[in-house]
Amino acid sequence: xTTPKTSSSRRLRFERLPLRRxxxxxxxxxxxYGVVAGSAATxxxxxxxxxxxxxxxxxxxxxxxxxxxxxxxxxxxYGILFMINFAHGEVFMAGAYTAFFVAVAFGGxxxxxxxxxxSIAAILIVSMVTSxxxxxxxxxxxxxxLRGAPRLVPLITxxxxxxxxxxxxxxxxxxxxxxxxxINILEGTWTIFGASIxxxxxxxxxxxxxxxxxxxxxxxxxxxxxxxxxxxxxxEIAALMGINVDRTIVATFAIGGALAGAAGILYVFLFNQVxxxxxxxxxxKAFTAAVLGGIGSVTGAxxxxxxLGVLEAVGPNLFLTGAEVPSPNQLQPVVAFGIxxxxxxxxxxxxxxxxxxxxx
Amino acid sequence: xxxxxxxxxxRAGLIGGVVxxxxxxxxxxxxxxxxxxxxxxIGLGTLLILIGLAGTGYMAxxxxxxxxxxxxxxxxxxxxxxxxxxxxxxxTGGVILVLELLISAxxxxxxxxxxxxxxxxxTLEFGLGSFGGAAILVALGAAxxxxxxxxxxxxxxxxxxxxxxxxxxxxxxxxxxxxxAVLDGLGLPERWLYQGGGLTVLGAILxxxxxxxxxxxxxxxxxxxxxxxxxxxxxxxxxYRKLAVFAAVALLVVLPWIVGSFISDVLGTVGLYVLxxxxxxxVVGYAxxxxxxxxxxxxxxxxxxxxxTSPASYLVREEGQLFAEKGFTNFWVALPFVVIIAIxxxxxxxxxxxxxxxxxxxxxxxxxxxxxRTLVLSDWLxxxxxxxxxxxxxxxxxxxxxxxxxxxxxxxxxxxxxxIAAFVAWRLSDSRVGRxxxxxxxxxxxxxxxxxxxxxxxxxxxxxxAGVGSLGGVFxxxxxxxxxxxxxxxxxxxxxxSVIILGGLGSIPGVIVGSAVLxxxxxxxxxxxxxxxxxxxxxxxxxxxxxPEGLVPNKRRQRELHAREFELGATAPDEATA
Numbered sequence: 001x002t003t004p005k006t007s008s009s010r011r012l013r014f015e016r017l018p019l020r021r022x023x024x025x026x027x028x029x030x031x032x033y034g035v036v037a038g039s040a041a042t043x044x045x046x047x048x049x050x051x052x053x054x055x056x057x058x059x060x061x062x063x064x065x066x067x068x069x070x071x072x073x074x075x076x077x078y079g080i081l082f083m084i085n086f087a088h089g090e091v092f093m094a095g096a097y098t099a100f101f102v103a104v105a106f107g108g109x110x111x112x113x114x115x116x117x118x119s120i121a122a123i124l125i126v127s128m129v130t131s132x133x134x135x136x137x138x139x140x141x142x143x144x145x146l147r148g149a150p151r152l153v154p155l156i157t158x159x160x161x162x163x164x165x166x167x168x169x170x171x172x173x174x175x176x177x178x179x180x181x182x183i184n185i186l187e188g189t190w191t192i193f194g195a196s197i198x199x200x201x202x203x204x205x206x207x208x209x210x211x212x213x214x215x216x217x218x219x220x221x222x223x224x225x226x227x228x229x230x231x232x233x234x235x236e237i238a239a240l241m242g243i244n245v246d247r248t249i250v251a252t253f254a255i256g257g258a259l260a261g262a263a264g265i266l267y268v269f270l271f272n273q274v275x276x277x278x279x280x281x282x283x284x285k286a287f288t289a290a291v292l293g294g295i296g297s298v299t300g301a302x303x304x305x306x307x308l309g310v311l312e313a314v315g316p317n318l319f320l321t322g323a324e325v326p327s328p329n330q331l332q333p334v335v336a337f338g339i340x341x342x343x344x345x346x347x348x349x350x351x352x353x354x355x356x357x358x359x360x
Numbered sequence: 361x362x363x364x365x366x367x368x369x370x371r372a373g374l375i376g377g378v379v380x381x382x383x384x385x386x387x388x389x390x391x392x393x394x395x396x397x398x399x400x401x402i403g404l405g406t407l408l409i410l411i412g413l414a415g416t417g418y419m420a421x422x423x424x425x426x427x428x429x430x431x432x433x434x435x436x437x438x439x440x441x442x443x444x445x446x447x448x449x450x451x452t453g454g455v456i457l458v459l460e461l462l463i464s465a466x467x468x469x470x471x472x473x474x475x476x477x478x479x480x481x482x483t484l485e486f487g488l489g490s491f492g493g494a495a496i497l498v499a500l501g502a503a504x505x506x507x508x509x510x511x512x513x514x515x516x517x518x519x520x521x522x523x524x525x526x527x528x529x530x531x532x533x534x535x536x537x538x539x540x541a542v543l544d545g546l547g548l549p550e551r552w553l554y555q556g557g558g559l560t561v562l563g564a565i566l567x568x569x570x571x572x573x574x575x576x577x578x579x580x581x582x583x584x585x586x587x588x589x590x591x592x593x594x595x596x597x598x599x600y601r602k603l604a605v606f607a608a609v610a611l612l613v614v615l616p617w618i619v620g621s622f623i624s625d626v627l628g629t630v631g632l633y634v635l636x637x638x639x640x641x642x643v644v645g646y647a648x649x650x651x652x653x654x655x656x657x658x659x660x661x662x663x664x665x666x667x668x669t670s671p672a673s674y675l676v677r678e679e680g681q682l683f684a685e686k687g688f689t690n691f692w693v694a695l696p697f698v699v700i701i702a703i704x705x706x707x708x709x710x711x712x713x714x715x716x717x718x719x720x721x722x723x724x725x726x727x728x729x730x731x732x733r734t735l736v737l738s739d740w741l742x743x744x745x746x747x748x749x750x751x752x753x754x755x756x757x758x759x760x761x762x763x764x765x766x767x768x769x770x771x772x773x774x775x776x777x778x779x780i781a782a783f784v785a786w787r788l789s790d791s792r793v794g795r796x797x798x799x800x801x802x803x804x805x806x807x808x809x810x811x812x813x814x815x816x817x818x819x820x821x822x823x824x825x826a827g828v829g830s831l832g833g834v835f836x837x838x839x840x841x842x843x844x845x846x847x848x849x850x851x852x853x854x855x856x857x858s859v860i861i862l863g864g865l866g867s868i869p870g871v872i873v874g875s876a877v878l879x880x881x882x883x884x885x886x887x888x889x890x891x892x893x894x895x896x897x898x899x900x901x902x903x904x905x906x907x908p909e910g911l912v913p914n915k916r917r918q919r920e921l922h923a924r925e926f927e928l929g930a931t932a933p934d935e936a937t938a
Contacts, residue, residue: 160900
């Protein structure tokens with residue numbers, strides 16, 4: 001009689017051993033200490049001037065606004081289908097890479113710098129159309145047959161689709177990285193509030209804000225936007241109310257794709273280069289941004305994108321230089337993924353997301 | 361005739377044409393043309409075109425699904441196939457024609473579409489020039505489509521025999537590297553069967569005749585055979601099963617001495633992936649935790665081995681005397697420490713994240729994999745981990761007399777550990793732990809309500825996966841002899857995931873089949889290497905849509921996956937209306 005009792009109580013005690021909590025608490029202490037001590041040391045070192053920091057922050061905002069646009073694609077799809085469209089980064093790549101050939105054609109004939117606005121519009125449209133098409137095909141071929149499958153099934157499909165698309169574009173366009181032709185009006189700097197800022201960064205930030213506002217208005221005001229919200233709320237009842245669920249889902253993918261296509265061109269403005277793998281890291285980072293802001297929320301995606309961009313640009317220098325880590329910028333992915341991991345552990349709902357249970 | 365020209369058939373034809381064009385434009389057809397199926401007669405690229413066209417006809421001639429309130433349009437399947445095949449051929453031929461015209465007009469098509477080479481075009485045109493090529497594509501499409509459509513008119517038995525024969529012809533040809541090496545190793549002549557990388561005409565005819573007749577009679581006697589098996593006493597059946605297992609093991613043991621060292625090396629790589637697959641299978645297949653950062657444990661295993669044993673590592677270099685004296689630099693002494701380190705890291709990573717929902721967990725583990733890779737590559741940790749230069753001079757596994765760097769011996773080493781891992785996985789799957797995992801996988805909240813400590817079992821699965829994965833890393837280090845950070849990218853995780861998904865989640869034979877197909881074949885057929893990830897991606901998508909239980913399904917898992925067809929509402933209430 002007594003032996004099983006003691007063994008069970010011992011087991012109970014073992015289970016109460018809060019291994020998870022211990023690890024979590026030591027993790028947070030280590031991170032807070034690292035961040036605070038590292039930043040303090042860096043500032044004391046004084047390696048970077050105020051102007052350096054300002055440049056880094058603006059870099060981060062420019063990059064972050066691109067992440068924000070991609071993140072909207074994740075968030076819209078998640079809000080309606082509750083799936084992570086892992087291949088969204090490839091949708092982004094498809095547009096930018098395809099539009100590259102338009103840019104080269106314009107650049108070769110000199111048209112690009114004679115009529116820069118028309119050329120940029122054409123490049124942007126090609127990119128957005130391509131990305132939209134890829135997103136729609138993706139939904140039709142890979143995701144639609146799997147509606148109602150257990151959650152991991154579409155995720156695995158999405159991972160497969162991601163690699164399939166990457167290597168498809170590698171096969172189509174070749175494996176080497178290619179440099180976009182320079183567009184003269186994007187070069188140079190503007191002085192805003194006494195600080196000189198790269199023109200392309202200003203343009204990217206402004207364009208991203210405009211697109212975000214347009215999207216917000218679309219989701220809030222139009223009929224399609226309303227059906228998207230309705231389908232996200234409850235698909236069955238939305239269908240009963242006469243909403244064409246399939247069409248709404250396609251529209252969601254199309255809008256996400258179009259924004260990703262636009263983001264692709266903005267990304268190219270910043271980094272000037274296309275390659276078939278270019279979608280992977282921005283894709284993951286945009287997903288992080290979407291989670292950071294609260295997946296499912298459009299405003300959250302924008303906030304998350306900006307925050308992640310700034311943290312990523314400033315973080316390695318701020319936190320790590322003081323800790324005497326050589327070449328801190330190598331560790332940029334660690335900062336991005338570290339944020340992802342920490343957000344998912346400590347704040348899985350993000351800043352603006354619904355609490356976890358409501359969406360399950 | 362009019363019934364055959366319906367939109368459905370034309371649409372099937374267009375899809376088929378797009379598929380063939382896709383294969384051409386990503387460069388597969390040209391690259392595969394380098395491999396002969398029947399030497400001097402047909403290359404793999406041409407065969408791919410033919411399969412595309414024939415497949416179009418076969419798909420188009422599917423018997424129509426009965427639709428409510430509408431009489432199915434019945435048409436001759438051969439006619440349907442003919443229309444679809446001709447449309448596919450016309451689309452392909454048309455696009456090729458346009459490309460040819462563009463090129464002759466001076467457009468630099470290759471600067472955009474990298475795969476539009478003269479070789480690709482001539483393969484698609486069957487060497488007949490642009491107009492002749494387009495014409496022959498239409499004609500071939502029509503003929504093949506009609507032919508495969510006509511298959512629908514045959515009895516199931518006959519159709520099965522035809523498809524089996526065609527498949528075995530293809531397999532015989534593709535397995536040339538391994539079958540040729542086997543014949544070589546046995547000292548048998550092979551010139552009559554294989555020549556220049558493909559089958560000879562004689563070999564092809566023999567394959568067709570033998571495979572065709574064998575399949576015909578095998579299928580014919582199937583009812584009697586099933587009855588015989590059913591009436592066999594249970595002990596006899598288990599005896600036969602044991603004999604089969606024994607024969608398979610015996611084959612695996614003698615294989616490397618027959619096929620020579622190159623193929624043994626490939627077998628070693630396949631074995632490595634079997635080991636990794638078995639480990640990941642515990643995590644994904646048994647416990648249902650999608651881990652996209654599995655490569656982290658592979659890397660931990662390899663790096664820990666390197667640090668503990670390599671004379672170039674800082675640990676051995678600085679404290680080498682003490683280490684070497686106590687024998688710690690010995691591979692076999694280091695091995696258990698490596699596994700323990702990996703398990704500890706697995707628990708440290710797992711404990712905070714395992715409460716996350718499935719899809720978030722996948723992304724977090726992916727993040728961890730990338731974090732570990734970046735850290736390993738960084739200048740910061742390079743004094744300890746070697747940075748981009750990697751860790752060199754990992755000593756081979758002792759005893760030296762056995763020369764455990766000869767491919768055959770590495771293969772045996774891996775085989776033994778695969779055997780152990782498979783045994784453990786097999787025993788686990790039906791144990792108390794295995795049942796707890798299955799319950800958790802099906803419904804976490806219910807499992808928790810039934811008194812299963814979900815976190816504990818998840819951690820256990822994660823730790824076991826980490827341990828087995830690190831073993832893979834250990835043998836990888838011992839096999840290659842040096843460790844470079846680029847061997848530990850996300851692609852490894854995706855490879856392993858593809859292996860277990862193709863084979864079937866939770867299925868041990870599936871892991872073996874999966875690695876043989878996905879790791880072994882591309883190693884042997886170098887033409888595939890370039891398209892490896894393209895094919896992996898396509899397989900992941902196709903398997904999930906068409907056969908989520910994999911090629912060699914685990915029985916219980918299969919039931920779970922198909923249960924959803926009856927009770928959609930149970931897993932996702934909001935998905936039912938789609």
